[in-house]
Amino acid sequence: xKQVFILFLIVYFPLSICAQNITNDTLKASKYFKKGKELYxxxxxxxxxxxxxxxxxxxxxxKLWDNYFYSEAEKANSKSLNYDFESAFEIxxxxxxxxxxxxxxxxxxxxFLLFHKGKIFHNMNLPDSALKYYEKALKIxxxxxxxxxxxxxxxxxxxxxxxxxxxxxxxxxFFNTKAINIADKLYEKDNSxxxxxxxxxxxxxxxxxxxxxxxxxxxxxxxxxxKKFGVNSIENIYPLSxxxxxxxx
Numbered sequence: 599x600k601q602v603f604i605l606f607l608i609v610y611f612p613l614s615i616c617a618q619n620i621t622n623d624t625l626k627a628s629k630y631f632k633k634g635k636e637l638y639x640x641x642x643x644x645x646x647x648x649x650x651x652x653x654x655x656x657x658x659x660x661k662l663w664d665n666y667f668y669s670e671a672e673k674a675n676s677k678s679l680n681y682d683f684e685s686a687f688e689i690x691x692x693x694x695x696x697x698x699x700x701x702x703x704x705x706x707x708x709x710f711l712l713f714h715k716g717k718i719f720h721n722m723n724l725p726d727s728a729l730k731y732y733e734k735a736l737k738i739x740x741x742x743x744x745x746x747x748x749x750x751x752x753x754x755x756x757x758x759x760x761x762x763x764x765x766x767x768x769x770x771x772f773f774n775t776k777a778i779n780i781a782d783k784l785y786e787k788d789n790s791x792x793x794x795x796x797x798x799x800x801x802x803x804x805x806x807x808x809x810x811x812x813x814x815x816x817x818x819x820x821x822x823x824x825k826k827f828g829v830n831s832i833e834n835i836y837p838l839s840x841x842x843x844x845x846x847x
Contacts, residue, residue: 627656647676671714709738751780
């Protein structure tokens with residue numbers, strides 16, 4: 599009996615310590631990832647990259663592949679928004695190649711990588727190339743997500759933007775409507791995603807020569823941003839600028 603107990607201690611305690619270390623590491627990585635998100639929202643992309651990198655190292659060491667590829671995609675996005683497109687492509691292409699060995703091609707993480715490769719092309723003002731990867735990501739997401747989901751809303755939102763830049767207002771409105779239908783069910787009316795989608799709808803109305811419809815939308819989003827962020831917030835710049843375009847026309 600004593601030998602069995604000793605054997606139990608030999609086997610159990612190393613496993614217990616290992617599991618505890620993984621949990622602690624995961625919590626630490628999650629905090630790093632969250633901090634990266636906060637810095638990203640404040641447009642501190644260099645700092646965001648550093649925290650995403652810290653998260654990636656932990657996820658990689660613990661073979662938490664989905665988390666790792668999400669973090670790598672955010673790293674690439676941070677480089678892209680700092681106009682370091684060469685580094686952004688290096689990160690995203692390496693992650694995409696590695697992901698083929700570690701996750702299925704129709705997983706959320708795989709779609710996230712494809713989506714962010716599209717965003718790099720979008721930031722480079724190459725809408726045709728962006729569209730290719732946005733559509734690949736959307737195909738996966740529409741299979742995975744049967745209910746309202748933020749990533750699916752993001753796909754529709756960015757497809758709306760890319761079709762607008764291509765001058766296809768009909769398709770832009772189609773995806774804009776799909777994006778707002780999901781976002782309305784997920785968030786409060788003053789959520790930033792909803793405001794962005796509505797501003798895009800206003801631009802579609804403006805370029806479709808529906809100036810009064812555009813005016814109503816931009817006045818509505820301006821009211822939302824003023825109430826949420828304050829009268830002097832930088833968030834008011836977009837609806838104010840768009841209203842200027844309406845009245846200029």
